[in-house]
Amino acid sequence: MEIKTTPLKRCMLLEVAGRIDSSTAPQLSDIFNEITEGGEFHIVFNMSKVEFISSAGLWVMVTAQKKCKRFNRGEVYLAEVPKRIYEALDLAGFIPYYKVYDSAAEAVGSF
Amino acid sequence: MEIKTTPLKRCMLLEVAGRIDSSTAPQLSDIFNEITEGGEFHIVFNMSKVEFISSAGLWVMVTAQKKCKRFNRGEVYLAEVPKRIYEALDLAGFIPYYKVYDSAAEAVGSF
Amino acid sequence: MPLAVFPANFKNLEKIREFYARAARSAGLDEDAVYDIQMAVDEAAANIIDHAYGGENRGVIECSYEIIEKGIRIVLHDHGKAFDPDLIAPPDVSSDPCSRKPRGLGLYFMQKLMDNVRFSFNGDGGNILTMEKYKENSC
Amino acid sequence: MPLAVFPANFKNLEKIREFYARAARSAGLDEDAVYDIQMAVDEAAANIIDHAYGGENRGVIECSYEIIEKGIRIVLHDHGKAFDPDLIAPPDVSSDPCSRKPRGLGLYFMQKLMDNVRFSFNGDGGNILTMEKYKENSC
Ligand SMILES: Nc1ncnc2c1ncn2[C@@H]1O[C@H](COP(=O)(O)OP(=O)(O)O)[C@@H](O)[C@H]1O
Ligand SMILES: Nc1ncnc2c1ncn2[C@@H]1O[C@H](COP(=O)(O)OP(=O)(O)O)[C@@H](O)[C@H]1O
Numbered sequence: 001m002e003i004k005t006t007p008l009k010r011c012m013l014l015e016v017a018g019r020i021d022s023s024t025a026p027q028l029s030d031i032f033n034e035i036t037e038g039g040e041f042h043i044v045f046n047m048s049k050v051e052f053i054s055s056a057g058l059w060v061m062v063t064a065q066k067k068c069k070r071f072n073r074g075e076v077y078l079a080e081v082p083k084r085i086y087e088a089l090d091l092a093g094f095i096p097y098y099k100v101y102d103s104a105a106e107a108v109g110s111f
Numbered sequence: 112m113e114i115k116t117t118p119l120k121r122c123m124l125l126e127v128a129g130r131i132d133s134s135t136a137p138q139l140s141d142i143f144n145e146i147t148e149g150g151e152f153h154i155v156f157n158m159s160k161v162e163f164i165s166s167a168g169l170w171v172m173v174t175a176q177k178k179c180k181r182f183n184r185g186e187v188y189l190a191e192v193p194k195r196i197y198e199a200l201d202l203a204g205f206i207p208y209y210k211v212y213d214s215a216a217e218a219v220g221s222f
Numbered sequence: 223m224p225l226a227v228f229p230a231n232f233k234n235l236e237k238i239r240e241f242y243a244r245a246a247r248s249a250g251l252d253e254d255a256v257y258d259i260q261m262a263v264d265e266a267a268a269n270i271i272d273h274a275y276g277g278e279n280r281g282v283i284e285c286s287y288e289i290i291e292k293g294i295r296i297v298l299h300d301h302g303k304a305f306d307p308d309l310i311a312p313p314d315v316s317s318d319p320c321s322r323k324p325r326g327l328g329l330y331f332m333q334k335l336m337d338n339v340r341f342s343f344n345g346d347g348g349n350i351l352t353m354e355k356y357k358e359n360s361c
Numbered sequence: 362m363p364l365a366v367f368p369a370n371f372k373n374l375e376k377i378r379e380f381y382a383r384a385a386r387s388a389g390l391d392e393d394a395v396y397d398i399q400m401a402v403d404e405a406a407a408n409i410i411d412h413a414y415g416g417e418n419r420g421v422i423e424c425s426y427e428i429i430e431k432g433i434r435i436v437l438h439d440h441g442k443a444f445d446p447d448l449i450a451p452p453d454v455s456s457d458p459c460s461r462k463p464r465g466l467g468l469y470f471m472q473k474l475m476d477n478v479r480f481s482f483n484g485d486g487g488n489i490l491t492m493e494k495y496k497e498n499s500c
Contacts, residue, residue: 010220013217023233052264079216092315105155105215109119109220132403134374163378166404169466173463195393203454203458
């Protein structure tokens with residue numbers, strides 16, 4: 001799993017490439033924590049290069065969403081979600097809890 | 112040439128696919144005018160799908176930049192500029208007059 | 223039945239998924255089915271590590287499969303703790319995930335993604351999870 | 362010398378570029394050179410339409426080429442107005458483009474992108490623009 005973060009004017013752009021499973025989900029959790037501990041609660045999660053996600057990874061996403069939405073201080077937007085990742089989110093019932101954008105640019109531009 | 116515009120919170124995202132030559136440059140000019148006449152002077156021009164640009168197209172870009180920068184009311188940012196398009200902009204001496212971003216998301220997030 | 227034995231740790235989840243992806247392709251399943259199988263075996267193996275063994279590197283996971291007429295039959299064998307799947311309530315996927323406990327999707331995914339899921343617990347013989355996935359036109 | 366004749370209008374710029382792109386590939390030029398040639402012939406043909414003919418559909422552009430040892434020789438032939446290229450000042454590409462007149466890049470691109478650019482004006486015989494592009498290791 002590779003992680004890239006780009007601080008922007010009004011949000012953090014987070015890009016992850018590779019597989020998010022029980023082995024790598026803790027790294028994803030760490031990076032979300034780092035972002036929110038830095039005081040940024042507006043996050044665009046560009047998932048275009050995520051090849052696999054298990055329930056372990058999905059729960060990390062929920063925890064991050066919960067933390068960001070607290071006190072109305074922000075939100076995690078999803079962008080460029082591959083079909084199979086979208087289906088996993090959908091099966092878990094998580095889709096209604098995220099704004100999902102076709103492109104990272106649109107997501108960033110919606111903050 | 113295909114054109115797509117996406118109005119965002121703080122800018123217009125403009126994407127063009129195909130060839131910008133003397134035959135199609137007027138369409139590009141029209142769309143820039145439409146955007147600025149609509150009162151938006153912050154534009155992200157995502158060039159990732161531009162396959163060809165001639166001097167006719169380059170001048171349309173300069174005219175748009177000039178109009179947007181007037182009265183400090185905005186700017187055209189370039190994003191995802193293909194190598195050959197970048198080289199043409201460079202040869203024309205236009206690169207110093209644009210902020211160029213690796214991704215449209217970064218460009219949008221810089222307004 | 224081709225067999226591969228993996229130490230039960232999270233690093234090996236990728237290898238287990240790949241082992242079954244190759245098997246599924248050789249059984250003639252399409253890429254959608256291959257992905258479903260990868261998700262299901264990942265959840266199953268992660269559960270063995272988390273719950274049957276109660277942590278990483280406390281045993282092995284024996285992975286085998288059989289190509290059957292309808293598709294593929296996958297068998298995961300461990301020697302950890304048994305449990306009663308009938309006592310596990312399914313998750314309420316219609317409720318707000320932020321107010322749910324972050325648990326309970328694994329078995330649900332396995333059931334949703336596979337065509338047949340069976341546990342059997344055999345004391346010292348260990349626990350056996352059998353999952354089948356059928357080709358598009360089988361049922 | 363392969364020859365293609367195009368009515369002098371902007372819609373045909375794409376066809377002219379494609380005609381020379383194919384020619385350049387068949388001459389063994391690489392894709393960077395093919396792109397340079399497309400830019401140069403686009404600017405040359407647009408100039409013929411704009412300046413030699415003073416507008417669209419007032420004549421034709423005869424496009425021919427010759428594969429030479431070093432690469433390709435391109436010839437554009439029109440029957441519009443002649444001009445003196447020596448009187449055209451090169452653009453100041455180091456100055457702010459927003460304060461420049463939006464003109465004067467065409468000839469400059471042709472000169473920068475091609476290895477040899479020559480105009481000849483022959484009265485009723487028309488105007489001939491010859492441009493050569495050499496392979497990487499020629500000069
Ligand atoms: N292989 C297993 N061995 C023992 N207990 C298991 C096993 N698989 C699942 N369980 C039990 O079933 C529960 C639900 O499992 P699951 O749906 O995968 O969600 P999670 O693992 O996130 O809790 C687990 O919390 C555990 O109590
Ligand atoms: N084929 C041509 N026939 C007549 N005049 C030409 C031709 N090509 C160029 N010119 C003259 O040279 C000038 C510079 O040409 P160019 O560098 O292509 O810029 P532009 O066409 O944008 O003015 C033109 O404005 C025109 O006066």
